[in-house]
Amino acid sequence: MTSPDTAAGIRLELHHRALGDMTSGKPKRLVRALEYQAEDLSPEAAEYATEADFLSVLRVAHSTDPLVEVWRKPLTRWDHNENVAWSTHPPRTDGRRADVYTLLGVSDETRKLLDDLVPVSKAASAVVISSEHTPWYIPQALQGRPWYWPAYRKLLTEKGWPEEVVAGLDEATDRVVERLADPTAPEAYQSKGLVVGYVQSGKTANFAGVIAKAVDAGYRLVIVLGGTLNMLRAQTQRRLDMELVGRENILRGASEYESDYADDPAWSQGKFTAFGALPSSLGAFDIHRMTSRDDDYQSLLRGIVALEYDKQEPGLPLYDPRNLHRTAARLMVVKKNKQVLNKLVKDLRKIKTPLSEIPVLIVDDESDEASVNTSDLAKPNAERTAINQKISELLQMLPRAQYVGYTATPFANVFVDPSDAQDIFPKDFIISLPRPYEYMGARDFHDLDADLSDTERTYENSNEMAHVRSIVVEDDEDDTCLERAMDMFVLTAAMKLYREDKGALGDRYFQHHTMLIHESVRQDVHRELLGRVTRLWWNAGYLGPTGRERLRNLFDTDIAPVSAVRADGQAVPASFEELAPYIGPAAIRIGGDDKPIIVVNGDKDIETGEADFDKRSIWKILIGGQKLARGFTVEGLTVSYFRRRAGNASTLMQMGRWFGFRKGYRDLVRLYLGRQETVGRKEIDLYEGFEAICRDEEAFRAELAQYSVTVDGRPQITPDKVPPLVSQHIPWLKPTSPNKMYNSRLVTLRSPGQWQEPTAYPAKVSDLRHNTNLWTPVLESLSTEPVQLSHVFPQEGVTHRYAAFTGRLDAEEFLDLVSRVRWGAPSQFAPHLDYLREITTDGPAQVDDWVVLAPQHAQPNRRIRIGATGRVYSYFARDRRRDPLFGAISDMKHRSAAKRIAGGLPSSGDATVESLVAPRRGVLVLYPIVESVHRAGLTDGDALDPNRIVMAFGFVAPASARSDDGRVLRFTTVDSSQEGVAIIDTTAPGATGRP
Structure with missing residues (x-):
């Protein structure tokens, strides 16, 4: 009699093969495909080549069961495929899924169970601008056993991610990985791409998924460039260790107390992913960490062997599947620092394994910061800027390295000279991620599409009225607006405690509650600001009648009317008296340790605490500048007081730490913003600046979406034609730094119906x-x-x-x-x-x-x-x-x-x-x-x-006035590789192929 494990293995292989034969085309009769595969597999396989057997598993299956995982990818692909001949229904619809089931020939019960386990994702999919590529990342072409991606997917599901969101992540990460080079291909190819997300939108989740799929496919060295600051690098390292690497790979036989996460509450609470044993002992492969939470990359000296790759078949190259899938992967999260990167470059040059044989994935987080070369190489004796030079060295010495940049502000990256083969221009693909589920971004603080007069605006129909408060400062001694923002911080803290007490969050609670004050990057300003905020806090009287009266007025005029129409089912007190019992506990939770303020700026003399959201619950006011302006996630951010100016859209947008996920308190978020700030002789409006950025960004994404539709199977434009899609809405706010701008000229813009x-x-x-x-x-x-x-x-x-x-x-x-x-x-x-x-x-x-x-x-x-x-x-x-x-x-x-x-x-x-x-x-x-x-x-x-x-x-123009070939753009562009030739006509479609 076949054991349950053997039966499950046969069933998985049978369905894997049957679906693999269909993935590149249309669905086919399932039972017939199973029977055909069973003939080649084994005599006992016929027992599992029936729909009845399939149903017996589906009736008791969970969404993360292995057989469901086998089905998820082809169903998702069929759901998302554009312009298919076998269905008249649009992608991501119930009608498209019904057509899939009809072609598969499955029963109503099978359809219902599959819909429950793998629901149709109706959210927007990623937008892809790409050169042509040879498909390789398809089930029937993959070798080795998927291990880290299924584990990561399961972890997200257990964390409570909606199934539709996880399915969207699965699809979006596929779009990235399939455009990398096949790690087992005999010929080396170096793909370079850019993934565009939103500020504070969960880009780390995407590149963690990409890493998981890439190592499963055969990439064996993963280098994550984790920002320019230690705190950001550490935050990224912890996230990958917890959700991808796992306990066993971290410990490698050591005791629990020897882990670098021994003092991390999530470690002791069992929140780090676990496999039950080292993956290599379970038929998979291990991941060796070359960096830890507290330690960036260090020169290995005699420990250089840690970077060596053992070949099971010494006569074959490492990228041969017989070696590759039996070799451990290496992962390092490295700060973008010249000295650190220089150590890595030197160590790689010392190892015996030929660098030309190692499939490498380089993930560049915040890729528009530090990574972009800002030197004009056309000038005599010009050299690349330091970080760009080191990235360039890595790409040159690792011919199988794939470079994927991640950013929410892509303009600097798309302005890189595409003719510079040593640079990081995303020559192969640009992928725009969809706006995440429950994300609160720039659009949610502006009324971009509302045509409302001032008298028509309400807290319900105006995002600005609901969330934005103007900072009006009469003189340097005027702290009225700052005091009001601090009052709002205490009041929203009380609202969170009220909601916890009313049980509206289930077993969840608000682990963090923060306020961010951002006026300058200068440490002397932070020192003065610390004194002002400290004085305001201790004079606020939150436990006495004066403070209570201010909070009562703020509740009645601000919190109550906004939450009445925007609470989205969350508990809202009927009166201030109902909220009042929670104000004292809220104020004590913030300042009961006599340290209500954390300064995060690198000045050891005035830093008053550590903003480590992983180690403890933080209910504090944060004062900072550059350290809190890019990449670093300020957890629980509810009130922002912002007066910092910037000269370009990329920098200003990255300062928007108030963007992110605000589950359970979206209605409480407030932005206190300097509306009229003097720069030189000009009065600028920061709110207007953010709105202009939002319009620039949405126009860019809309253009990408329009031009991503292929014509006769070929791309309308390739990444090197993207720069003309970048716009600038207001004069004082350029898309990015002038020294990162790349010149290109648009010849024809076809705009039917627009x-x-x-x-x-x-x-x-x-x-x-x-x-x-x-x-x-x-x-x-x-x-x-x-x-x-x-x-x-x-x-x-x-x-x-x-x-x-x-x-x-x-x-x-x-x-x-x-x-x-x-x-x-x-x-x-x-x-x-x-x-x-x-x-x-x-x-x-x-x-x-x-x-x-x-x-x-x-x-x-x-x-x-x-x-x-x-x-x-x-x-x-x-x-x-x-x-x-x-x-x-x-x-x-x-x-x-x-x-x-x-x-x-x-x-x-x-x-x-x-x-x-x-x-x-x-x-x-x-x-x-x-x-x-x-x-x-x-x-x-x-x-x-x-x-x-x-x-x-x-x-x-008439909506019908389209070109015969369906193309919407015609470009000329300045190509630096063509010395003496200023304009190169690129009207022909053209696309760069690759192996």
Whole structure:
């Protein structure tokens, strides 16, 4: 009689083989596939080649059981595959999954059980921009037994991760690993890629999954570049040790008390993953740590043997599967420090194992910091910056090394010169991770899509009203806002204790509760700030009537109204009296040890404690600068007091420590932000800065998503064509440091059905007059009475409504007009003009005419007379953000009707708008702008000289106006490898193949 273990092994192998034959194509009849594989496997295998046997396992299976794991990958792939011939349903839908089951020929009970164990992930999937690659990471091609990925997946499930989230991580990590080189391939190939996440969004979970899958596939040296600070490196090391490496690999026969985690509560509580024995004794392979929580990489000297790889078959190279899958992996988490990396480079040069045989994975956390070369190599005697030089050395000496950078601020990486073969440009792939489940990011603090007036905004519909509070400081002695932020910190602490007591969290509790004060990177400022905050704390009177009265007022005016509409089922006190008993315990928990404040800045004289969230529960106020500005996770962060300025988007975004996961207290998060800060002679708005970054980031991700769709199986663009997708919304905030910018020029931008809004209008009097005179006949041809236009968005409960004069232009007349417009920076509109010419005259005409709209204000003010007829039109008060660029010109509500008329949106629900809809029709929206210098003294209905008017416009091309080949971009780019050749035309699709 077959033992249960033997039966399980046969069943696993049978299903693995059957599904492996299907993975690269469509699903096939399951029982027939099982029977076919059973004939080759063993005589007793036929007993398990039935659906009845499969059902017997599914009825008692858990989501992490081995047989379910075998099924998870093919089901997920079939769910996610784009443009398949065997299903008419879109990816990630119940309909697509039903088609899979029909092709498999399985019963209703099997379908239901599989849906329960492997639910359809309907979340957005990762977006991939990639060069062509040879598929190798598919079940039937893999050798060796998957070990670390199934264990990691199981750990996440046991930690309470929703199954859909784990499935999304599985799919996203596949997208990375499949674009690395096959570690067993005879020919070495070095893949370089970039993974773009969100600030504080769990990128570590993704690269831990990538490492797990990579070592299972055969990568045997993993180098994690863990930031530039010891605390960040240690945090990353602990996370990988706990969730991936496991207890047995950490101890390696030593006692529990000899572990470097002996003082870590999670170690004694059994939260580190465990295998039951060393993986090598269970038929898998071990992971040898070359670094520990407290120790970065050290020169090995005589211990260099620790880096040696033993070959079971000495006559074969290490990458041969007969050696590779019987060899331990090495893992090191290394700080981005020149001296540390130099030790590693020197040690690798000493080992006997040929470096050309070792499959290596380099994971670069926060890859836009320190890793990017900032020296202009075109200058004589220029050298790479130190960290970039060491990474370059590693890549040169390890020909089988794969480089994967991780960052939430990718602009510096995509601006790297793609022709520099020694650098880290992501030549093979850029992957944009989806926004994580329950993540609270920049969008959640801004009202990006809401077209609401100040009077319409409420705590329920406005993120800004709910979470953002302005810092208004009259003078250097004014601590009113800081005191209010500290009061909010104590009040939200009491709210957390209240929720714990009411049991709404189940068996969970709030281990950490923190406030971050970030005003400067300078240690002398931190010293002064420590004194101020300490004084405020001890004078706050939280246990007395004065403090209680302030908290009562703050609860009634802030906490109560916000939580009433945003608590998402969490307990909310009916009154301050119900919360009051928790205020004393909250204040004592924060300051009962007489140390309510932790300074984290490297100054040993004033550092008041250790921000080690792994070793203890922390309910404290944190003061810091650079140490807390990138990568390091501030756990339990609820109140942020932020006045720090930055000159580029990457730096400012990384300071947003208030982004992250706020389960159970999302409604309590508050951001106190310096709204008007003086930089030089300019007043800047930090809130505006973060909003601009958010728009830049979302535009970048949207562009990647659009261009990730392949055409005839080939990519529309490859990573070296990505730089033109990076935008800049406000003048004082560049995408990244100027010395990291890479030049590229966009030739054609095809935008069917999408709103486009050029902003580079001229300032010269003659050019302004020319443009105004050019557009005046069009304005005069419009309807004499405005019509009401609206567009209803039922799901959002929003209606965009406005009045506009209307008219029409034929296609060639519109092209003639925009061809004659003068610009302050012609290169900005040139890609649009090339597209408009293409769809009008350069090929088969794809546009018949253009509807013209001139939006009019609801109130009879802000009107000017334009032209000889004396007609009056609404003008728009706009100013240039940076000469010659304006910021946003249009109002959000104007865009939806225009997009609907051009076919870019479904029915508007408005009869007037629908009457304007026609195939092959575009929309032009005109905006007479009066800048502030000309608005002084202007009264309603005044005539204005044409040279004082900026005639701006936005447009939407017909949604049907697409290129024959489906491509949306045409580029030229400056290629540094082509000396003396400034522009290289890359209109042809082209893609770099690889083994």
